[in-house]
Amino acid sequence: MATGRNHRPATRSRGIPEATVARLPLYLRALTALSERSVPTVSSEELAAAAGVNSAKLRKDFSYLGSYGTRGVGYDVEYLVYQISRELGLTQDWPVVIVGIGNLGAALANYGGFASRGFRVAALIDADPAMAGTPVAGIPVQHADELEKIVGDNGVSIGVISTPAGAAQQVCDRLVAAGVTSILNFAPTVLSVPDGVDVRKVDLSIELQILAFHEQRKAGEDATESSPDQAAPPVRAAVGGRKGPDGDMPAVMPA
Amino acid sequence: MATGRNHRPATRSRGIPEATVARLPLYLRALTALSERSVPTVSSEELAAAAGVNSAKLRKDFSYLGSYGTRGVGYDVEYLVYQISRELGLTQDWPVVIVGIGNLGAALANYGGFASRGFRVAALIDADPAMAGTPVAGIPVQHADELEKIVGDNGVSIGVISTPAGAAQQVCDRLVAAGVTSILNFAPTVLSVPDGVDVRKVDLSIELQILAFHEQRKAGEDATESSPDQAAPPVRAAVGGRKGPDGDMPAVMPA
DNA sequence: CGCTGTGAAAGACTTCACAGCA
DNA sequence: TGCTGTGAAGTCTTTCACAGCG
Known part of the structure; x- marks a missing residue:
């Protein structure tokens, strides 16, 4: 998703995986909510549910930050809020x-x-x-x-x-x-x-287009693509012999 | 990124990889811009640059849709706009x-x-x-x-x-x-x-937090984390013996 | 010759499953 | 006992590199 530089291009020793970084804000949000409700500790299972991920992923993610949990108990909410904030650089202005x-x-x-x-x-x-x-x-x-x-x-x-x-x-x-x-x-x-x-x-609009893709799939599961296309399929310029996805292609292909 | 259902959970035969689907809108946008400038054809290299990805990835992505290019030439802009639109389900309302x-x-x-x-x-x-x-x-x-x-x-x-x-x-x-x-x-x-x-x-705010993470990295490359933290690091509840990331940790850890 | 299309290799991420500590 | 932390396996994604077609 990022258009910017490649992070952690070669070395990758103490680096936190990009996918993990992208989820830390989710955990932080869920933890903040728990904190406001004065919940003292939380298990990986509960926190994962609150953040919308699965617990194995969450534990793996946290393992990159260090060992901040207590076996048999779970994670201390306040402590974890602080650690994640610090990791994300949110303890500064x-x-x-x-x-x-x-x-x-x-x-x-x-x-x-x-x-x-x-x-x-x-x-x-x-x-x-x-x-x-x-x-x-x-x-x-x-x-x-x-x-x-x-x-x-x-x-x-x-x-x-x-x-x-x-x-x-x-x-x-x-x-x-x-x-x-x-x-x-x-x-x-x-x-x-x-x-x-x-x-x-x-x-x-990108997210909306991704939804449309999946929505189309759902609709196409029973009925085979209804509704006549409003734009005439532009026939390919000069060359012929295109090979599209053979399956579900009605009368769209330029011979 | 998606919170929703798992797509293509098992079968995965004619399915387009999720990562590819997420990039199709990018290609579409770049192609639309070319189309408006009446550019007739484009190479994978040019289009990739316009979309902010590398050309190998783009060609691989397009290969999931079918063979819509012409070797030695490139891709027909109008034709590709149509094919991607159709694939994304954007030819319907x-x-x-x-x-x-x-x-x-x-x-x-x-x-x-x-x-x-x-x-x-x-x-x-x-x-x-x-x-x-x-x-x-x-x-x-x-x-x-x-x-x-x-x-x-x-x-x-x-x-x-x-x-x-x-x-x-x-x-x-x-x-x-x-x-x-x-x-x-x-x-x-x-x-x-x-x-x-x-x-x-x-x-x-999630994207902003991810930027903060990387920004912090940049700043920490020379100076070793200046500025006194404004919030006192909350000491962990009962238990001790936390094992944080050993390297760059000043006086933050609860002994 | 130039550029696409694609197997194959490399790499990143997720999931499994269980050892090990509180 | 219960839940974390983590190697190992599995899956998905990217990149390489080149065969093959126009």
């Missing part, structure tokens, strides 16, 4: 900027899940001068001209891009030039960045 | 409902990436009666009481949940009871659903 304050940017600015982890929204930035000064989620929007100054003054190393696709690469370049080394990209574009900069992306 | 019209719900309603694929926002639903009737992105918001009727009348099989975490499971249950079999969940909760229902989740 991360100032972030959000660039592009449309609906999505506003949603992000308002999102409680940032503040409650180590993230502090240092600034909201938008290219529209009309927005400058308007507070969103209690934070005044600043003009894009200020970007470099804001990043520098606040020591921002993480930037969030929620601009339209067309502006994303340019914003990205400026963020990187100003010193940002991690970027979360919501714009539907592939960003190119120099080595040493991490990019992760969230594309709102 | 997918009515979706979005439940929870806060900032995020509004952002989703306005998001162009849905409509341009096969997705049609059939309705926006919110629990707040004050919002009923207000149009968002040109679509009037309807009250949650109407949920079952809307889903039934429109034959909705995909639902998007952008409510607060507390409401998500309940909304999910109602969607499923009304006939929805695929759910995209933006609320930071693990949803439980019956077999046969797919859930995918997008958690805005």
